[in-house]
């Protein structure tokens with residue numbers, strides 16, 4: 453068992469006892485012989501952050517094609533380079549991504565990419581928790597559709613056969629503008645049959661909406677809703693930047709979770725999602741970084757701060773998205789979207805816990821710590837526990853050899869651009 457002694461958690465100094473992968477007790481815990489102890493007296497404990505939209509191997513694309521709009525970025529740079537990926541290169545890209553997320557307090561990520569064996573191998577070794585979807589794009593071609601659906605089913609089986617509760621399969625139809633209606637219908641059916649999360653890009657840019665509207669006569673959410681895509685499914689819709697009132701109703705009615713990616717949306721000049729309207733409707737808002745090609749890091753604390761100030765500015769309302777709301781987007785709401793019992797430090801919850809030393813200049817005055825975590829903290833955490841296991845101690849990753857990963861990553865990168 454693991455005992456975190458005298459740590460500042462849920463607003464007071466107390467102990468956290470972890471048994472297996474769950475939180476067993478919070479409060480006054482007597483130290484027993486067989487317990488491993490972490491002294492928490494100079495630290496705060498927070499729930500591990502949950503990143504609900506990533507393409508984790510895109511660490512390899514960081515800084516490769518900046519300052520471009522989405523369609524040009526995807527078509528002229530990213531998609532041609534992705535054609536040169538393989539399992540090994542993706543494995544090293546993912547290892548780096550896992551290090552970066554653990555170092556900045558993220559304990560779960562929701563991913564859509566390909567070469568999932570490489571991704572799953574790296575996730576397993578790093579100790580992080582992940583929901584992994586094979587990203588499907590058929591470009592309305594029947595042969596490609598068959599292949600994408602076959603691949604998706606292959607990876608769902610592959611992940612289930614790993615029998616690792618930290619690695620969860622999901623379905624990842626890329627978007628309404630790159631997937632045929634037949635593929636989307638097949639995905640919706642499969643998701644219901646196997647009770648799988650659907651992870652999809654929605655309404656990210658005005659171009660995308662124009663393409664879908666010209667093809668179907670409807671906006672993306674209305675089009676998908678017209679054939680029951682969302683019915684009785686668990687859906688995480690990434691971006692949701694440009695929405696009609698009618699589409700917001702569809703999101704609410706279908707209990708769709710939004711993965712709001714404010715920094716990616718700004719960097720690609722996609723726009724700013726209508727968070728004020730979505731909040732008013734009680735929509736479950738979560739946070740994502742997107743890939744490192746359009747952010748360019750995986751530090752979810754930057755998304756927390758951005759979401760807490762961006763919407764104040766654009767709506768001229770300083771009361772919009774308070775600090776505790778922004779923090780909830782990245783913890784409890786993310787857990788709800790991914791249907792995992794995490795996002796809070798409470799008895800019976802998964803032991804995904806992050807410890808932060810308080811002796812950092814931007815964490816003073818200490819009594820305002822919960823404000824600092826949103827408006828002042830830079831994201832460098834100290835200890836990380838995932839699934840009840842210590843994966844980082846005093847900022848040192850215990851599950852991977854960092855220097856070796858950096859060296860192998862660079863070699864993989866040069867193979868990719870060579």
Ligand SMILES: N[C@@H](CCSC[C@H]1O[C@@H](n2cnc3c(=O)[nH]cnc32)[C@H](O)[C@@H]1O)C(=O)O
Nearest residue numbers: 507530564565566587588589626653742743
């Ligand atoms: N089976 C597909 C893989 C799709 S994975 C997910 C895709 O989303 C792409 N992607 C990354 N960021 C974004 C974004 O912000 N919007 C739309 N697509 C993105 C990413 O480059 C990747 O091609 C194929 O063969 O291409």
Ligand SMILES: [Zn+2]
Nearest residue numbers: 653690742743
């Ligand atoms: Zn994306």
